Amino acid sequence: MADIDPELKRPLRVLVAAPRGFCAGVDRAIRIVELALEKWGAPVYVRHEIVHNRFVVENLRAKGAVFVEELDEVPEDVPVIFSAHGVPKSVPRAAEARRMVYVDATCPLVSKVHRQAERLIAQGRHIIFVGHAGHPEVIGTFGQVPEGAMTLVETIEDAETVAVDDPSRLAFLTQTTLSVDDTRAIVETLGRRFPAIQSPRGEDICYATSNRQDAVKVIADACDVVFVIGAPNSSNSLRLREVAERCGARAYLVQRAADLDWAWLAGADTVGITAGASAPEVLVQELVEALGERRRLSVEQVSTAVEDVAFKLPRVLTE
Ligand code: 2E7
Ligand code: F3S
Numbered sequence: 001m002a003d004i005d006p007e008l009k010r011p012l013r014v015l016v017a018a019p020r021g022f023c024a025g026v027d028r029a030i031r032i033v034e035l036a037l038e039k040w041g042a043p044v045y046v047r048h049e050i051v052h053n054r055f056v057v058e059n060l061r062a063k064g065a066v067f068v069e070e071l072d073e074v075p076e077d078v079p080v081i082f083s084a085h086g087v088p089k090s091v092p093r094a095a096e097a098r099r100m101v102y103v104d105a106t107c108p109l110v111s112k113v114h115r116q117a118e119r120l121i122a123q124g125r126h127i128i129f130v131g132h133a134g135h136p137e138v139i140g141t142f143g144q145v146p147e148g149a150m151t152l153v154e155t156i157e158d159a160e161t162v163a164v165d166d167p168s169r170l171a172f173l174t175q176t177t178l179s180v181d182d183t184r185a186i187v188e189t190l191g192r193r194f195p196a197i198q199s200p201r202g203e204d205i206c207y208a209t210s211n212r213q214d215a216v217k218v219i220a221d222a223c224d225v226v227f228v229i230g231a232p233n234s235s236n237s238l239r240l241r242e243v244a245e246r247c248g249a250r251a252y253l254v255q256r257a258a259d260l261d262w263a264w265l266a267g268a269d270t271v272g273i274t275a276g277a278s279a280p281e282v283l284v285q286e287l288v289e290a291l292g293e294r295r296r297l298s299v300e301q302v303s304t305a306v307e308d309v310a311f312k313l314p315r316v317l318t319e
Contacts, residue, residue, distance in 0.1 A: 006267070012295035013079035014288060017215040017274035018303040019282050025107030026051045028311045032105040033060050035317040038077055040101070045074040047091070048083040048136055050105060051278035052234035054255060071095060079103065085136040086110040088143020107238060107272030108311050109206045110137060113173055114144045116200060120171045121145045125198065126164055128153050130186050131175035135235055138175060156182075161190035169178050172199035177208040177236035177277075179243065180213050207309060208277050213243050214305040219272035220247035225264060228253050229283050230276030237276025242274065256283050257290035265295075 013232060029050050031291055036044045042064020049057050049067060071094050075079045079101040082091060086106040106114075120127055127150040131138040142150055153159050153172075163169055168313040170266055172190055183205060203210070220226050226244035230237020230253055237253060244251035249272065252264055265271065271291070275284050291297060 009296045012077045012297050013217040013270040014297050014299045016271045017219045018301050019211045019307050021275040023277040024309040024311050025084050026278050029105040033065050037064050040079050045080040050083050052231045054276040081105050086140030117144045121149050125169045125171045128172040159186045167194045168196050170194050174204040177209045178205050179239045180210050211305045216240050216244050216274045216302050219302050220244040220249040223249045223269040223270045223272035226251040226272040229279040234276045257286045
């Protein structure tokens with residue numbers, strides 16, 4: 001006789017965080033690709049994953065989008081879209097030189113940081129940029145200013161040791177998807193070492209990042225296990241997993257339900273689910289359904305904020 005799984009149909013409380021999933025910048029970026037396909041027909045090229053989610057990318061690919069990493073992979077006479085994470089100034093410049101049709105899907109909140117960087121450089125300041133090396137947003141923001149005008153700080157240790165020429169003419173900016181708590185500590189360190197450092201006008205960490213971190217904290221406090229739906233290259237999703245883990249939960253990043261390992265749920269009575277800003281809601285529902293196949297679920301949504309942010313689409317696609 002086959003063994004009966006003792007976990008099967010044991011009750012499982014599921015807390016689903018809100019806000020979770022798509023932010024306004026992701027909504028806009030995906031819509032830009034869809035509208036470009038409607039307006040110009042396939043293929044439409046996209047430089048870099050429009051957002052860091054395989055499911056989103058595959059769906060758009062099925063509609064005729066072609067994803068490449070560099071502009072020189074785009075053939076002549078086809079439109080190209082720049083991803084939500086932003087691009088160095090050299091990219092639109094190269095597109096203009098080739099007389100390409102391009103649409104910039106950079107999140108407006110990232111563009112705002114780009115403009116702040118330019119303004120600070122015009123004031124003669126050196127910028128300390130708090131972010132993660134190699135991330136496309138960081139590459140894009142560094143590409144707004146002349147080489148050497150900005151220094152990357154990734155950790156508290158970096159903040160303790162970074163050397164600057166003139167501490168009286170210093171400012172800092174940050175990536176939009178950082179850990180709110182880690183960034184606070186880094187910024188405090190910078191402020192202690194460089195009392196004259198100028199802060200960003202508003203927060204650079206975006207509303208979606210901080211709302212999702214607040215919400216996951218609340219569920220993680222009550223959960224044995226937290227699942228974050230997101231890709232391994234998704235900065236904001238990685239931060240959500242870290243935040244959940246720091247609250248004492250066992251926290252896993254999963255791209256979709258198929259990644260779930262049932263061993264992770266051993267002994268768990270309460271699990272939490274959230275999703276990074278680039279993860280579609282269908283993947284949340286898919287995970288809930290997968291859990292329901294083995295356990296008897298009670299599902300509750302835990303809401304810590306209501307979001308009503310929406311960004312305008314580029315005129316070229318709406319006229
Ligand atoms: C753009 C920006 O695509 P994502 O996973 O990107 P991150 O930056 O978190 O790796 O999420 C949406 C998004 C977030 N930030 C897009 Cl700058
Ligand atoms: Fe923009 Fe923040 Fe989303 S920077 S793309 S609103 S995660």
